[in-house]
Structure formats: C-alpha cells, structure tokens
Amino acid sequence: MKKLLILGAGTAGTMMANKLHKALDKEEWEITIVDQFKTHYYQPGFLFIPFNIYTKQDVIKPKSNFFPAGIKVIYNSIHKIVGDENKVLLQGGQVLQYDYLIIATGAQTRPDETPGLKDKLWYKSIFDFYTIEGAVALQDYFKHFEGGKLVMCIAELPYKCPVAPIEFVCLAEAFFTKKGIRDKVDITYVTPMSGAFTKPVASKMLGDLLAEKNIKVVADFYLERVDNDKKTIVAYDEREIEFDVLTVVPTNMGDEMILRSGLGDDLNFVHTNKHTLQSEKYKNIFVLGDAANLPTSKAGSVAHFASEILFENLMSAIEGRPLMAKFDGHANCYIETGYGKGALIDFNYATEPLPGTFPLPGIGPFGLLKNTKINHYGKILFRWIYWHILLKGKEMPIEADMTMAGKKRI
Amino acid sequence: MAEKTIAGKSIAVTDEGYLTNTSQWSKEIAMEMAKEDGIDLGPKHFEILEYLRKEVAAGESLSIRKVGKSGIADVKELYQLFPGGPLKLSSKYAGIPKPTSCV
Ligand SMILES: Cc1cc2nc3c(=O)[nH]c(=O)nc-3n(C[C@H](O)[C@H](O)[C@H](O)COP(=O)(O)OP(=O)(O)OC[C@H]3O[C@@H](n4cnc5c(N)ncnc54)[C@H](O)[C@@H]3O)c2cc1C
Numbered sequence: 001m002k003k004l005l006i007l008g009a010g011t012a013g014t015m016m017a018n019k020l021h022k023a024l025d026k027e028e029w030e031i032t033i034v035d036q037f038k039t040h041y042y043q044p045g046f047l048f049i050p051f052n053i054y055t056k057q058d059v060i061k062p063k064s065n066f067f068p069a070g071i072k073v074i075y076n077s078i079h080k081i082v083g084d085e086n087k088v089l090l091q092g093g094q095v096l097q098y099d100y101l102i103i104a105t106g107a108q109t110r111p112d113e114t115p116g117l118k119d120k121l122w123y124k125s126i127f128d129f130y131t132i133e134g135a136v137a138l139q140d141y142f143k144h145f146e147g148g149k150l151v152m153c154i155a156e157l158p159y160k161c162p163v164a165p166i167e168f169v170c171l172a173e174a175f176f177t178k179k180g181i182r183d184k185v186d187i188t189y190v191t192p193m194s195g196a197f198t199k200p201v202a203s204k205m206l207g208d209l210l211a212e213k214n215i216k217v218v219a220d221f222y223l224e225r226v227d228n229d230k231k232t233i234v235a236y237d238e239r240e241i242e243f244d245v246l247t248v249v250p251t252n253m254g255d256e257m258i259l260r261s262g263l264g265d266d267l268n269f270v271h272t273n274k275h276t277l278q279s280e281k282y283k284n285i286f287v288l289g290d291a292a293n294l295p296t297s298k299a300g301s302v303a304h305f306a307s308e309i310l311f312e313n314l315m316s317a318i319e320g321r322p323l324m325a326k327f328d329g330h331a332n333c334y335i336e337t338g339y340g341k342g343a344l345i346d347f348n349y350a351t352e353p354l355p356g357t358f359p360l361p362g363i364g365p366f367g368l369l370k371n372t373k374i375n376h377y378g379k380i381l382f383r384w385i386y387w388h389i390l391l392k393g394k395e396m397p398i399e400a401d402m403t404m405a406g407k408k409r410i
Numbered sequence: 411m412a413e414k415t416i417a418g419k420s421i422a423v424t425d426e427g428y429l430t431n432t433s434q435w436s437k438e439i440a441m442e443m444a445k446e447d448g449i450d451l452g453p454k455h456f457e458i459l460e461y462l463r464k465e466v467a468a469g470e471s472l473s474i475r476k477v478g479k480s481g482i483a484d485v486k487e488l489y490q491l492f493p494g495g496p497l498k499l500s501s502k503y504a505g506i507p508k509p510t511s512c513v
Contacts, residue, residue: 220495224485236489267475
C-alpha cells in the first residue's frame with residue numbers, strides 16, 4: 001500500500017482528507033490523518049461569542065463527524081517531520097512512513113512572545129478572542145463591563161483572518177450601543193499596519209467605516225510590551241496607550257513541530273511555493289492552510305481555494321506529470337460590521353480588494369466593499385457552509401481562481 | 411513612476427521614493443535619501459542596509475522581526491536607527507522595494 005499522510009485535522013486537513021478519499025484508489029492508497037485534539041473548532045465563530053451571538057456549543061463539534069469512513073485517524077501530538085527519510089515522528093515514539101505528506105497544522109496564537117501580555121492581567125482585563133478560552137472569558141467580562149477604554153491591538157503580522165479585529169470593534173460598538181453605554185466606552189483600534197488594512201482601497205473603505213462609528217485608529221504601532229501596572233501598551237518607538245480592557249491578537253506562529261523539522265521561517269510557517277503549494281524543500285511534501293508562508297490571507301476561504309489547486313498538483317505528482325495548477329492567492333472574506341450589516345472583499349496575490357458585485361457581475365447578490373444587509377447573511381450562511389460543504393470537501397459555486405468580472409478598477 | 415536626481419545622478423523611483431532599479435543604488439544615494447528625512451547614516455545603518463540588500467537578492471521576504479534577529483540590531487535599536495518606520499525607511503535607503511506586509 002502507498003501511504004498518504006495528512007498532518008493536522010483542522011479546516012485544511014479535513015477538507016483534503018475528504019477530497020483525496022474520494023479520488024484515490026482504495027486498494028492502492030492508505031490515507032492517515034493526525035491531530036492532537038478530538039474537537040473541531042469553527043474559529044470564525046469565536047468572534048461572536050463575546051457578544052452573546054454564538055455560544056461555545058455553536059462552534060464545536062467532534063472532528064470524527066467530518067472524516068470519511070475508511071481513513072485512518074490518529075489522535076496524538078506530532079513531534080517532527082524527517083523529510084530525508086519520508087517519515088514523521090509522533091509523541092511517544094510512534095513512526096509514520098509516507099509517500100506523500102500534506103502539512104496542515106495551521107497557526108496558533110503566541111501571547112508569550114510579547115513581554116507582559118500573558119501576565120497578571122491575562123483573562124482579567126486582557127483577552128484574546130482567537131481561542132475558545134479567550135472568547136468565553138471575554139464574554140464573561142463584558143457581562144459586567146460598565147465602560148472605559150477598550151483597546152483592540154494587533155501584535156504582529158501576519159495573523160489569521162486579517163479582518164477579524166475590524167469586525168470585533170464594529171461588533172463591540174453595536175453591542176455597547178444596544179446596552180446603552182456606548183457614550184461611556186472609548187474604542188481604539190491599534191495596528192502595526194499604516195491604516196485600517198494593508199491594501200489601499202480596502203484600507204480607505206474600512207478606515208472611513210471606523211471613523212463613522214467613532215472608533216479611533218492608531219496606525220504604525222508595533223507592540224513591544226504591556227505594562228500591567230500602568231495598564232498601557234508600549235510600542236518599540238516608546239508610544240504608550242492606556243487601556244481599561246485590552247483585546248489583542250497575539251503574535252501568530254506555526255507549530256513548534258515545524259521548527260524542529262527545519263521546514264519553516266522565523267515564525268515557523270512552512271516555506272511553500274506560492275503557486276504549486278509544494279514545500280520548497282521536499283517534492284513529496286505539500287502545504288495547505290495557515291501553516292504555509294504564502295503572501296495572502298490566512299483564512300478558511302483561502303484554504304478552500306488552495307485545496308483545489310493542491311488536489312490537482314498532488315494527483316499530477318502521483319502520476320509523474322508536471323505540476324500545472326497555479327494558486328493565485330485568492331481570498332474572499334465577509335466582514336461583519338454590526339447592526340445586521342456586512343462588507344465583503346475578494347482579492348488575490350496581484351489584485352487588491354476592489355468594489356463591485358460578487359459572484360455575478362452587476363448582479364451580486366453580494367456587494368464588494370459595500371456595507372449591506374445581504375453581506376451579513378453571507379457571513380451567517382458561512383457557518384452552515386463551513387460545517388456542511390467546506391469541511392466535507394464538496395464543490396462550492398465559486399471558482400478557485402479570482403475573477404475580475406464584476407469588479408471595478410479605481 | 412518618476413525620475414529624481416539624487417547625489418548628482420538621475421534615478422528611477424516610485425511615487426513614494428523607492429528605487430525601481432536596485433542596481434542604481436549607491437551609498438551616496440542612500441546618504442542623501444536619509445538626509446532628506448533628517449537621518450545621518452552611520453556604519454550601523456549601513457550594516458542593516460547591506461543585510462537587507464543581501465536578503466532581498468536571495469529572494470527572502472522581510473519583516474521587522476526578522477531584521478531584529480539578524481544580530482546587527484534588535485527591534486528596539488532599529489526604531490532608534492530609523493525612527494518612525496524602520497523597515498519602510500531602511501528599505502527605501504537600501505534601494506529595495508517597499509516591503510509588502512501581507513494580509
Ligand atoms: C477569530 C477568528 C475568525 C476567523 N474568521 C474567518 C472568516 O470569517 N473566514 C475565513 O475564511 N476564515 C476565518 N478565520 C480563519 C480560519 O479559521 C483559519 O484560516 C482556518 O481554520 C485554517 O485552517 P487550517 O487547517 O490551516 O488550521 P486549523 O484549522 O487551525 O487546524 C490546524 C490543526 O492542526 C493541529 N495541529 C497543529 N500542530 C499539531 C501537532 N504538533 N500535533 C498534532 N496536531 C497538531 C491542530 O490541533 C489543529 O486541529 C478566522 C480565525 C479566527 C481565529
């Protein structure tokens with residue numbers, strides 16, 4: 001039997017297991033997937049927990065619900081990939097051999113990278129909402145919050161779902177308005193980028209949106225440390241911002257296992273060919289999802305589009321054909337903006353987010369870079385699509401390659 | 411795209427003042443560009459610029475974290491050397507493209 005091994009059973013790994021199980025000859029191939037946890041988290045849902053829109057139960061399901069029958073599942077921690085010997089070491093000494101390997105171990109938050117972040121105020125007045133624990137702790141905190149300075153700070157680039165912190169402050173603004181304490185809450189959005197977002201057109205649109213909602217933006221702020229006594233965040237250039245409650249996107253990094261395997265960059269993201277999705281080091285290793293060092297968003301939608309390219313290239317590699325499919329960096333993100341509205345951006349390596357309609361030119365129904373009610377339903381629908389279509393590796397009615405149809409150059 | 415006369419030479423630059431042809435770079439050009447921003451380049455600055463040019467030539471992507479681990483200067487020192495935006499400024503003086511922080 002030939003062996004196909006998938007490391008990580010999150011969004012990307014699960015999706016790939018389903019696609020490959022359908023395509024590969026079952027007499028010839030054994031598919032194995034490894035993950036340390038038994039629970040699948042719908043991470044985009046974490047954003048809604050602090051505001052009581054989702055509960056913990058809405059965002060968790062057993063991973064086993066999503067694996068196709070007939071693949072081998074191992075729940076264990078991955079220790080190291082030994083690429084020269086085509087093998088993977090698990091914790092406790094188990095060794096797995098492979099003919100082809102897919103790395104899908106994602107990205108994690110690393111609050112320990114910033115001095116003072118995970119200190120005495122952690123989960124008392126400093127929270128992240130990128131983990132289930134952080135989201136739930138913040139939900140509890142907001143129950144008793146009566147006002148003060150709310151600071152949303154992004155520690156470092158890149159981080160997964162680049163629009164999530166913008167959505168967070170928009171939802172917070174709406175939440176406090178509804179609670180009748182908006183005038184007592186001062187909201188500040190602090191980012192290492194030069195504006196609300198990196199790409200110029202989207203940055204302007206999102207910057208205007210935040211200004212409209214009376215949310216201050218502090219740009220070019222690169223977080224050095226948190227002063228727990230003074231309750232301030234301090235930048236490398238000595239600027240300081242006071243907070244009563246700090247919500248933070250900590251530094252995002254790939255798993256330590258990537259470091260031990262010698263496959264990653266300085267943030268443990270795997271060196272990956274941005275078009276073929278093959279590892280830069282080994283021809284029989286492919287990388288999907290947040291684990292890759294691709295210059296595009298770390299998002300579930302990106303993993304979905306990339307999975308179609310990876311699938312084609314893996315099949316080519318197996319059959320000894322050249323890798324013809326080229327990923328274009330396609331990302332498609334719904335941005336929840338509060339009050340039942342949302343915005344949508346669609347872009348790739350070469351084209352920044354532009355206004356227009358999506359997916360049908362001139363029709364939509366979704367409006368690109370517009371704040372509309374229908375975009376909000378897109379986001380709500382996304383959870384259903386995620387559990388029922390995306391993870392199962394089923395076809396979606398959207399092309400993997402980005403299209404200019406429906407977009408306006410400005 | 412524009413032409414600009416820097417240190418007596420006509421140089422192709424972007425609207426934001428980044429060199430479009432890195433081979434047109436020289437130390438004199440770097441000095442003059444930095445002077446416009448009120449920065450006097452010393453040996454430490456040039457060590458950083460050389461490092462950046464080498465990394466970019468090797469096809470590596472740059473981040474402040476990475477430069478801070480280069481062994482030449484840590485992030486804090488980078489902010490002292492290039493006040494305001496170490497990576498943006500040092501890239502400009504090094505004659506390499508403006509770093510694109512990815513999203
Ligand atoms: C708050 C938030 C909001 C988001 N919103 C959106 C959104 O609106 N739209 C969107 O498209 N995306 C969104 N995302 C991003 C999306 O959730 C991720 O991009 C996606 O889950 C990435 O999938 P992945 O498979 O690469 O990583 P993951 O789903 O994180 O899976 C990685 C898996 O690898 C396992 N693993 C890692 N290391 C090891 C090891 N050493 N041993 C064993 N197992 C290991 C982990 O346990 C995990 O199960 C959001 C993310 C967050 C945090």
